[in-house]
Amino acid sequence: MNFADRLKEAALQKNSVVCVGLDPRLDQIPSFIVNKAVAEHGQTFTAVANAFLEFNKGIIDAVHDLVPCVKPQIAFYEEYGFQGIWAFEETCKYARGKGLLVIADAKRNDIGSTAEAYARAFIGKTDFFGEKLPVMDADAVTVTPYLGYDGIKPFVKVCKGEGKGVFVLVKTSNPSSGDLQDRVTRDEEIPVYELMGHFVESWGAEELGECGYSSVGAVVGATYPKELKRLREVMPNVIFLIPGYGAQGGGAEDVKDAFDEDGFGAIVVSARGVIFAYEKTGATKGGEDFGEAARDAVIKMNEDLNGVR
Amino acid sequence: MNFADRLKEAALQKNSVVCVGLDPRLDQIPSFIVNKAVAEHGQTFTAVANAFLEFNKGIIDAVHDLVPCVKPQIAFYEEYGFQGIWAFEETCKYARGKGLLVIADAKRNDIGSTAEAYARAFIGKTDFFGEKLPVMDADAVTVTPYLGYDGIKPFVKVCKGEGKGVFVLVKTSNPSSGDLQDRVTRDEEIPVYELMGHFVESWGAEELGECGYSSVGAVVGATYPKELKRLREVMPNVIFLIPGYGAQGGGAEDVKDAFDEDGFGAIVVSARGVIFAYEKTGATKGGEDFGEAARDAVIKMNEDLNGVR
Numbered sequence: 215m216n217f218a219d220r221l222k223e224a225a226l227q228k229n230s231v232v233c234v235g236l237d238p239r240l241d242q243i244p245s246f247i248v249n250k251a252v253a254e255h256g257q258t259f260t261a262v263a264n265a266f267l268e269f270n271k272g273i274i275d276a277v278h279d280l281v282p283c284v285k286p287q288i289a290f291y292e293e294y295g296f297q298g299i300w301a302f303e304e305t306c307k308y309a310r311g312k313g314l315l316v317i318a319d320a321k322r323n324d325i326g327s328t329a330e331a332y333a334r335a336f337i338g339k340t341d342f343f344g345e346k347l348p349v350m351d352a353d354a355v356t357v358t359p360y361l362g363y364d365g366i367k368p369f370v371k372v373c374k375g376e377g378k379g380v381f382v383l384v385k386t387s388n389p390s391s392g393d394l395q396d397r398v399t400r401d402e403e404i405p406v407y408e409l410m411g412h413f414v415e416s417w418g419a420e421e422l423g424e425c426g427y428s429s430v431g432a433v434v435g436a437t438y439p440k441e442l443k444r445l446r447e448v449m450p451n452v453i454f455l456i457p458g459y460g461a462q463g464g465g466a467e468d469v470k471d472a473f474d475e476d477g478f479g480a481i482v483v484s485a486r487g488v489i490f491a492y493e494k495t496g497a498t499k500g501g502e503d504f505g506e507a508a509r510d511a512v513i514k515m516n517e518d519l520n521g522v523r
Numbered sequence: 524m525n526f527a528d529r530l531k532e533a534a535l536q537k538n539s540v541v542c543v544g545l546d547p548r549l550d551q552i553p554s555f556i557v558n559k560a561v562a563e564h565g566q567t568f569t570a571v572a573n574a575f576l577e578f579n580k581g582i583i584d585a586v587h588d589l590v591p592c593v594k595p596q597i598a599f600y601e602e603y604g605f606q607g608i609w610a611f612e613e614t615c616k617y618a619r620g621k622g623l624l625v626i627a628d629a630k631r632n633d634i635g636s637t638a639e640a641y642a643r644a645f646i647g648k649t650d651f652f653g654e655k656l657p658v659m660d661a662d663a664v665t666v667t668p669y670l671g672y673d674g675i676k677p678f679v680k681v682c683k684g685e686g687k688g689v690f691v692l693v694k695t696s697n698p699s700s701g702d703l704q705d706r707v708t709r710d711e712e713i714p715v716y717e718l719m720g721h722f723v724e725s726w727g728a729e730e731l732g733e734c735g736y737s738s739v740g741a742v743v744g745a746t747y748p749k750e751l752k753r754l755r756e757v758m759p760n761v762i763f764l765i766p767g768y769g770a771q772g773g774g775a776e777d778v779k780d781a782f783d784e785d786g787f788g789a790i791v792v793s794a795r796g797v798i799f800a801y802e803k804t805g806a807t808k809g810g811e812d813f814g815e816a817a818r819d820a821v822i823k824m825n826e827d828l829n830g831v832r
Contacts, residue, residue: 237637240650257652289633289640293649295612295658299605321632323667324598325697325766328546331598340602341549343566349604358632360669361695362702386670388634393671397718400707406715409706457634 216423217354217379218431218453222478224282224315230516231478231523233317233455234277234508235485236286236305238266242490244501247272259294263301266291269504270305273489274312276505277512283315283353285455285483306352317455317481318352321383323365330368337369337378354379356433356455359410366417366430373429374421379453380430382417384410384445387435387458407441411448418452427453427479434472436464436482443471446479454480460487460515470522477523488512525732526663526688527740527762531787533591533624539825540787540832542626542764543586543817544794545595545614547575551799553810556581568603572610575600578813579614582798583621585814586821592624592662594764594792615661626764626790627661630692632674639677641666646678646687663688665742665764668719675726675739682738683730688762689739691726693719693754696744696767716750720757727761736762736788743781745773745791752780755788763789769796769824779831786832797821 225231240248240262248265255261274284286305291298306316322332336355339346357369359382369380385395385407395407402409411432418428428451434442436458446454454472458464459482472480492507534540549557549571557574564570583593595614600607615625631641645664648655666678668691678689694704694716704716711718720741727739737760743751745767755763763781767773768791781789801816 240652252652259651262651287633287637289631289637289644292608293640293644293658295644296605296608299601299608303604321667322598323630323632324596325695328596328598331602335598335602335604342568342571343549343561349602358630358667358669360667360692360703361697362699362704364697364699383669386634388670388673390671390673393722394669394715394719395671397715398709400709400712402706403709406703406706410703413702 215377216421217373217377217429218427219423219425220353220377221282221315221379221453221481222425222427225478225481228280228282229520230281231473231481231519232281232512232515233283233285233481233483234273234281234488234512235319235483236270236273236284236489237290237485238269238489239290240265242493243269244492244504246500246502259297262294263297266298266301267304271308272505273508274309274314276509277488278312278314280509280512280516281314283317283481284309285317285319287319287485303350306350310351315353317381318350318355321356321358323358323361325361326364326368329365333368333372337380338372338376354381354431356381356383358383359413363413363417370417370421370430378429381433381455382410382414382430384414384432385434385438385441387437387462387464391435408444408448411445414452415449422451425478427451431455433457436468437462439468439471442469446471456480456482460484466518466522469519473523482519484515488515524686525730526682526686526738527736528732528734529662529686530591530624530688530762530790531734531736534787534790537589537591538829539590540782540790540828541590541821541824542592542594542790542792543582543590543797543821544628544792545579545582545593545798546599546794547578547798548599549574551802552578553801553813555809555811568606571603572606575607575610576613580617581814582817583618583623585818586797587621587623589818589821589825590623592626592790593618594626594628596628596794612659615659619660619662624662626690627659627664630665630667632667632670634670635673635677638674642677642681646689647681647685663690663740665690665692667692668722672722672726679726679730679739687738690742690764691719691723691739693723693741694743694747694750696746696771696773700744717753717757720754723761724758731760734787736760740764742766745778746771748777748780751778755780765789765791769793775827775831778828782832791828793824797824
């Protein structure tokens with residue numbers, strides 16, 4: 215089954231277009247979880263990895279019936295080395311086991327044969343003594359287009375065979391995204407993000423699902439609503455993965471143009487605003503209620519977004 | 524000591540501007556190494572990781588006195604999950620122990636706070652129960668500029684404190700690099716790669732070492748000699764990391780314009796052409812001579828490049 219169809223089905227079933235970002239930070243994990251991991255594993259990277267996994271499981275348990283997907287950001291795991299990557303892999307596995315689609319936020323990019331290795335790592339299967347085995351086994355992965363189609367094609371190829379998806383950076387949510395993305399090209403007289411939009415639409419043209427969307431999606435930040443609106447026109451068959459809601463300043467009104475008449479076509483991410491919601495609720499006692507606080511935050515975000523789509 | 528100064532010192536000492544790419548592929552590792560790892564660890568990802576490390580150690584032992592640096596490409600490790608990342612970390616450690624500078628080829632990129640996590644992972648130190656600990660502990664890392672300066676700044680900041688370096692993708696060696704990089708901007712009337720060149724020169728302007736080069740380098744492919752020549756004019760204070768020599772088609776003549784009057788200013792990478800040289804030498808017996816073959820290939824490459832710089 216095509217990735218776009220899988221994502222739409224999950225979104226309809228949960229009546230949600232929310233994606234929870236699983237971006238653990240050691241100093242924001244409730245201390246009872248960290249203390250337990252340290253008691254078992256000492257002050258080691260293994261303890262950090264176990265604390266991350268325990269925390270993520272708590273979040274997943276609390277929200278899995280409310281959202282179609284989660285998005286672990288691999289940078290936060292990678293900074294604890296191979297032990298951190300172990301926690302990333304186990305998090306992906308646990309989330310999938312709870313019926314969630316997993317979007318690995320890795321923003322990988324490289325030339326052809328190296329991009330193939332990344333594609334195998336995240337969404338495909340690796341060569342293993344004549345067998346093919348999944349590694350991260352995510353449902354989709356984010357990629358960067360600076361190297362052109364060579365760096366995207368290997369991912370698209372894997373998507374086709376495996377029902378997986380890829381989200382290409384088009385217009386990112388950060389303040390300096392315009393350094394390159396807003397430059398206007400001489401020949402087309404359009405900004406680079408719009409040029410990339412045309413590319414992404416074409417790269418997925420042969421990968422359309424029943425729902426009309428392709429398995430090649432685009433990352434479009436909530437913090438640039440005007441650009442988002444234009445990109446929706448440029449990419450009618452592309453699912454938007456939208457960061458920048460909440461902590462970064464984007465709101466429901468800023469993303470409403472991303473949705474189609476069925477209320478689909480985009481997935482909106484919140485990480486800190488959900489997973490560390492417990493820090494802002496007055497009733498916390500050592501963070502034991504981090505799951506409930508996350509659940510409450512997701513319910514509120516679902517209501518917020520369902521109001522505009 | 525500034526990264527550029529460290530790299531120049533190493534290049535002078537070895538009389539070499541060669542960087543050996545450590546890009547292991549399971550089906551190209553000599554079978555005696557793979558068989559030994561499988562005998563010890565079964566047909567597991569751990570066996571693959573051990574085979575990669577054993578192979579890399581053999582290459583490092585064979586070439587460490589001939590070259591200033593090595594460049595492991597993390598994609599090839601990542602496709603064997605956390606076990607592969609373990610081999611990556613151990614490879615970095617072993618290479619540094621043999622006096623080599625390590626350039627982690629990761630092409631990471633993300634927004635500010637996430638880029639900070641990547642910077643800590645590769646060249647900095649991570650937060651660890653109030654302490655700061657190195658993780659990958661590479662000497663430099665490659666990054667992608669699609670997100671603008673937000674995604675670069677955290678790396679530059681770490682470079683300053685730690686004597687580390689960063690190489691920003693400017694003009695890559697792959698066939699479709701032009702999809703985005705060759706587009707001409709309307710306002711500046713220069714291609715995107717040249718615009719990026721100006722950015723990289725400015726991003727490193729305050730990070731100059733004694734040698735006149737900055738800790739912010741640029742990736743410029745050997746396969747586009749005309750663009751390389753132009754970029755040398757645009758970035759007089761930037762060290763070039765040059766892929767595309769050998770297997771991808773670039774030769775010494777194609778890269779000669781990258782060097783300054785001291786014969787420095789650029790580092791040229793070869794991976795497959797060195798580490799799998801044993802596949803082309805007739806004398807191999809099950810690959811036992813892979814180290815000698817790699818050493819011969821490096822000697823030849825040193826001669827080739829020393830002839831034009």
